[in-house]
Amino acid sequence: MNTLLQILLLIAVIAIVMFVFNLYTSLLGKISQNSIKKRIAKGKINDKQLMNLYKASERSRRGKLMAIFFYxxxxxxxLNMQEGNYLVYKEEMERRGLLERAS
Structure with missing residues (x-):
């Protein structure tokens, strides 16, 4: 019975750690997206930089091997964080009318 209790406790601890890490990465993703939005709003990203960032985020959101290696x-x-960043860049590219040039 003692072993069963230890196994259940271990499973509970692992589940809690996974939940906390998920909250952490969600928060990190939101902070990253807000930072990108602020930089765009302040005009610190010109069209060429935006196109390069868009292309880089497009490549990184498809890189499952790199995601598995890092996380x-x-x-x-x-991948969810990268997808959020990609959507922010894509939205701004559409707003500026640069999406056709990036293809």
Whole structure:
């Protein structure tokens, strides 16, 4: 019975750690997206930089191998962060009318 209790406790601890890490990566993603939005709003990113950032984020959001290498079993959290950044860049590219030139 003692071993069963230890196994259940271990599973609970792992679940809590995974939940906390998920919250951390969600918060990190939101902070990153807000930072990008502020830089765009202040005009610190010109059209050429925006196109380069858009292309880089497009490549990185498809890189599952790199996500697995960096985050291990939490690779989906990394991909979600990259997808959010990609959407911010894509939205600004559409607003500026640069999406056709980037293709």
């Amino acid at each position: 291990g079993i939490f690779y989906k959290s990394f």
